[in-house]
Amino acid sequence: MVYVIFKARSEFRNSRKNLLIFFFRLLSIIAFILTWSYFIFLCLLHFKTNNNSLQNLSKQQQEQPCRIQSPQSIKIDYNSIYWQRFQSSNGTFFFYNAFYDDRILNGELSTIRILSMIDRISPINIYCRIWFSNISNSIIALADYHYIWSQQWGNYEDKILQPFLINCPFPRQKHLQPYFVSLFEKNCTEITNNLQIINNRPLNKNKQSFAVCVKGLEFLHDDLSIRLIEWIELLNILGVKKIFFYEF
Helix, strand or coil: CHHHHHHHHHHHHHHHHHHHHHHHHHHHHHHHHHHHHHHHHHHHHHHHHHHHHHHHHHHHHHHCCCCCCCHHHCCCCECCCCCEEEEECCEEEEEEEEEEECCHHHCCEEEEEEEEEECCCCCCCCEEEEEECCCCCEEEEECEEEECCCHHHCCCCCCCCEEEEEEEEEECCCCCCEEEEEEECCCCCCCCCCEEEECCCCCCCCCCCCEEECCCCCCCCCCCHHHHHHHHHHHHHCCCCEEECCCC
16 A cells, blocks of 8 residues: 555656656747747848838939039030030930020020931930029920921931921020020930020120021022022012021
């Protein structure tokens, strides 16, 4: 009887010991899992924080306005001493000069008109950045095209230079005179052209009212000098103040 009781007590102690060992091991496993879970959580939190920081930095860089090139800092791509070149994503532009047009018939808008040659029939959209002589800021306007050739005259195809008059309209400014104009395709891209705007005004402020431009004359084998003189006299009678002839 004593042996049975002793054996029962011994088994109870062993089972209690095994139970304690089991709980100890279970707690160790739980502690191990919690420790690694906390470590993984910290790693994920650190990664997310860095990722958000990078995204915020990228967003700030995208939202930050790009540095605007001043007219003096633009590196002009000259095709010759007369023409400036602009390479777009679809076609090459050549700019000759720019004129300021603020005639009353333009309405509330003034216009910068740019004489150009483009190797496309339908050029892509480009923009004008217009600088003024007495302020440091510039304005941007969407350019439009006026084709100054006739399809019936031939050469009406891409990759052949086509003459265009590029117009840059902007709100009329009473006290601001446009000084430079540059053309570009996308904002924040390097500009390679910068045209000084021609704005010749009479010194005495008395603008003449009537001028005639004569197209190129090509009469190699016919003497039309008498008829030309008669035509000039007729223009004078009609009140023409100036006649422009093109020299080839």
